[in-house]
Amino acid sequence: MSKVLVEFINTCPTCDGYSSYLKELQETYKDKIEVKLYYAGKDFDYLAKYGMVDRGTLIINEKNRYDVLSKKLIEQEIKKAIEEPNS
Numbered sequence: 001m002s003k004v005l006v007e008f009i010n011t012c013p014t015c016d017g018y019s020s021y022l023k024e025l026q027e028t029y030k031d032k033i034e035v036k037l038y039y040a041g042k043d044f045d046y047l048a049k050y051g052m053v054d055r056g057t058l059i060i061n062e063k064n065r066y067d068v069l070s071k072k073l074i075e076q077e078i079k080k081a082i083e084e085p086n087s
Contacts, residue, residue, distance in 0.1 A: 015056035
């Protein structure tokens with residue numbers, strides 16, 4: 001089973017809380033998820049994949065995109081992706 005790719009584009013200081021939370025989840029699910037954090041203005045790799053992003057955005061497996069975030073939603077969607085048979 002391959003790992004679930006969790007990408008987060010951090011666009012502001014408020015989003016740092018979600019970055020920290022994703023690092024915690026990566027430790028919790030280290031065999032099941034790969035977390036990649038991008039910092040707008042510093043990292044540019046995501047631009048080719050997702051285009052311009054102006055708010056903190058979570059992307060799971062390069063297809064499910066969320067820009068209205070909460071810790072509850074993040075954990076819920078990651079757990080759902082881990083449990084999907086073809087993830």
